[in-house]
Amino acid sequence: xxxxxxxxxxxxxxxxxxxxxxxxxxxxxxxxxxxxxxxxxxxxxxxxxxxxxxxxxxxxxxxxxxxxxxxxxxxxxxxxxxxxxxxxxxxxxxxxxxxxxxxxxxxxxxxxxxxxxxxxxxxxxxxxxxxxxxxxxxx
Amino acid sequence: xxxxxxxxxxxxxxxxxxxxxxxxxxxxxxxxxxxxxxxxxxxxxxxxxxxxxxxxxxxxxxxxxxxxxxxxxxxxxxxxxxxxxxxxxxxxxxxxxxxxxxxxxxxxxxxxxxxxxxxxxxxxxxxxxxxxxxxxxxx
Amino acid sequence: xxxxxxxxxxxxxxxxxxxxxxxxxxxxxxxxxxxxxxxxxxxxxxxxxxxxxxxxxxxxxxxxxxxxxxxxxxxxxxxxxxxxxxxxxxxxxxxxxxxxxxxxxxxxxxxxxxxxxxxxxxxxxxxxxxxxxxxxxxx
Numbered sequence: 001x002x003x004x005x006x007x008x009x010x011x012x013x014x015x016x017x018x019x020x021x022x023x024x025x026x027x028x029x030x031x032x033x034x035x036x037x038x039x040x041x042x043x044x045x046x047x048x049x050x051x052x053x054x055x056x057x058x059x060x061x062x063x064x065x066x067x068x069x070x071x072x073x074x075x076x077x078x079x080x081x082x083x084x085x086x087x088x089x090x091x092x093x094x095x096x097x098x099x100x101x102x103x104x105x106x107x108x109x110x111x112x113x114x115x116x117x118x119x120x121x122x123x124x125x126x127x128x129x130x131x132x133x134x135x136x137x138x139x
Numbered sequence: 140x141x142x143x144x145x146x147x148x149x150x151x152x153x154x155x156x157x158x159x160x161x162x163x164x165x166x167x168x169x170x171x172x173x174x175x176x177x178x179x180x181x182x183x184x185x186x187x188x189x190x191x192x193x194x195x196x197x198x199x200x201x202x203x204x205x206x207x208x209x210x211x212x213x214x215x216x217x218x219x220x221x222x223x224x225x226x227x228x229x230x231x232x233x234x235x236x237x238x239x240x241x242x243x244x245x246x247x248x249x250x251x252x253x254x255x256x257x258x259x260x261x262x263x264x265x266x267x268x269x270x271x272x273x274x275x276x277x278x
Numbered sequence: 279x280x281x282x283x284x285x286x287x288x289x290x291x292x293x294x295x296x297x298x299x300x301x302x303x304x305x306x307x308x309x310x311x312x313x314x315x316x317x318x319x320x321x322x323x324x325x326x327x328x329x330x331x332x333x334x335x336x337x338x339x340x341x342x343x344x345x346x347x348x349x350x351x352x353x354x355x356x357x358x359x360x361x362x363x364x365x366x367x368x369x370x371x372x373x374x375x376x377x378x379x380x381x382x383x384x385x386x387x388x389x390x391x392x393x394x395x396x397x398x399x400x401x402x403x404x405x406x407x408x409x410x411x412x413x414x415x416x417x
Contacts, residue, residue, distance in 0.1 A: 001140045001279050001417050003314040005385055036142040037276055038179060040316060040381050044392025046331045052239055053185045053231060058219030062228055063235075066210065071344065080336030089340055092331060096341075096376065098235065100330055103179050103242050103381050105274035107144055112272060114183025133390060135383035137316055137416060138276060139140050140279050175281040176415055177318060191378055192324045192370060197358030201367055202374075205349065237374065242318050242381050244413035246283055251411060253322025277415060278279050 004032030004136040007044070012126030015073075016094075018060045019121045021050075021132065025104075026111060028134040035109045037138015041119060042101035044131040047091035049098035049122035067094045067124075091124035098122045106138055143171035143275040146183070151265035154212075155233075157199045158260045160189075160271065164243075165250060167273045174248045176277015180258060181240035183270040186230035188237035188261035206233045206263075230263035237261045245277055282310035282414040285322070290404030293351075294372075296338045297399045299328075299410065303382075304389060306412045313387045315416015319397060320379035322409040325369035327376035327400035345372045345402075369402035376400045384416055 006028050008021065025041055041050050053059065071093035076082045079089025102119060105112035121132055145167050147160065164180055180189050192198065210232035215221045218228025241258060244251035260271055284306050286299065303319055319328050331337065349371035354360045357367025380397060383390035399410055 001315075003416070005383065005390070037140075038177065038274065038316065040383055042381075042383075044395065046392070046394050051235070053235070054220075056220060056223060058222055059228065059231055062218045062220050062232070066232055070209070070348070079340045081332075081334060081340050083336055084334060089337065092337055093340070093344055096329070096331070099238065099377065101381060103181075103240055105144065105179055105181070105272055107274070112144070112274065114185075114270060114272075116185050117183065131392060133383055133392075135316065135385070135390065137314070138142070176279075177316065177413065190374070192374070193359075195359060195362060197361055198367065198370055201357045201359050201371070205371055209348070238377065242320075242379060244283065244318055244320075244411055246413070251283070251413065253324070253409060253411075255324050256322065277281070 001137060002034055002139060004034060006134045008132040009129055010121055011129045012123040015126050017123045020055050020118055021121050022119045025119050025134055029106060029136060032136045034106055034136050034138040037106045037136060039104045039106050040101060040135045042133050044133050047088050047095055047125035048130055049095045050102055050132060051098045051120055051122055052102050052117050054116050055118045067097060070097060088125040094124045140276060141173055141278060143173060145273045147271040148268055149260055150268045151262040154265050156262045159194050159257055160260050161258045164258050164273055168275060171275045173245055173275050173277040176245045176275060178243045178245050179240060179274045181272050183272050186227050186234055186264035187269055188234045189241055189271060190237045190259055190261055191241050191256050193255050194257045206236060209236060227264040233263045279415060280312055280417060282312060284412045286410040287407055288399055289407045290401040293404050295401045295404060298333050298396055299399050300397045303397050303412055307414060310414045312384055312414050312416040315384045315414060317382045317384050318379060318413045320411050322411050325366050325373055325403035326408055327373045328380055328410060329376045329398055329400055330380050330395050332394050333396045345375060348375060366403040372402045
């Protein structure tokens with residue numbers, strides 16, 4: 001069995017953004033040389049997400065508005081977590097809806113994806129450097 | 140290390156449905172001959188879900204009504220994504236709540252499940268052929 | 279390839295609670311002796327969750343209030359599932375939001391975590407013995 005590990009760093013200038021990281025993850029897979037196995041890609045921070053969906057800007061705006069409805073950023077006093085001096089109570093909840101991680105099949109040295117599947121980094125408390133982990137095991 | 144891959148095809152006649160696919164996934168595991176490892180089962184489409192819960196029809200109706208409350212299908216104009224000519228903006232959001240994938244332990248050649256765990260395909264934009272991927276790695 | 283399996287048992291005295299199980303999962307990893315691989319940790323019950331977030335009590339109260347807003351426990355008649363004689367319709371939905379499982383990278387014999395990542399057992403229908411599964415594969 002072989003294994004591979006890499007950290008991808010992001011410094012999103014806004015509080016929230018969705019960024020397509022599929023090509024970066026594909027490069028990791030090529031570097032690993034693994035042909036058959038499983039690939040884990042997860043946010044290493046608890047106010048960010050890694051998820052799979054469509055690369056369509058209207059949809060991303062729908063996600064943004066929907067998440068803001070489910071867990072509004074303001075008023076900050078809505079969240080006990082913000083009593084710690086943070087202002088990211090909402091970000092923990094938004095990331096929970098979108099998910100921490102994806103697991104992707106590796107087949108023939110490729111991400112084994114359906115036609116529209118793309119991997120996104122979802123930032124909900126940006127404006128600082130944060131990491132995503134890529135771990136691959138297989139042969 | 141051994142690996143196994145299979146696509147399961149579905150053509151759900153309604154827009155939305157939950158279908159128990161546990162026995163199909165179990166057949167994949169038997170075919171693979173893998174005794175110890177991990178099994179990934181994921182929707183290959185971004186308006187469908189694979190999730191684990193109870194096979195109880197009342198609960199499934201509760202899920203349906205709850206998801207329709209969280210992300211209503213209509214009015215279609217609620218979703219910018221529908222400006223692309225699609226009418227499935229809600230389906231992307233519903234699938235996000237239910238999840239894309241499950242990872243299941245394989246122990247002694249069996250799905251290592253608790254007493255009520257069953258695997259479901261969740262369709263949110265049906266009436267066409269769509270796929271689920273089963274990938275197993277182990278020994 | 280090596281594999282390891284363990285069940286962790288919980289008997290939460292309240293209906294709902296979040297419990298930090300990171301150290302128990304770390305002990306499993308040490309016992310396994312696995313240095314590089316993937317670790318799956320999942321609830322074996324469909325009204326409980328395993329998730330990764332921050333160990334901050336204010337945040338946990340925010341999660342509790344937020345989930346109760348998304349899927350209130352009462353009135354029990356809101357859920358067709360409760361017609362089966364159960365009173366846990368809401369618990370199935372809450373667990374769905376929080377997720378069934380986490381997959382964690384194992385690197386150098388450690389859980390490969392970001393600075394604040396901790397693993398929690400989320401109980402939504404407690405007051406009885408329930409299980410979490412830890413499965414590790416690797417080398």
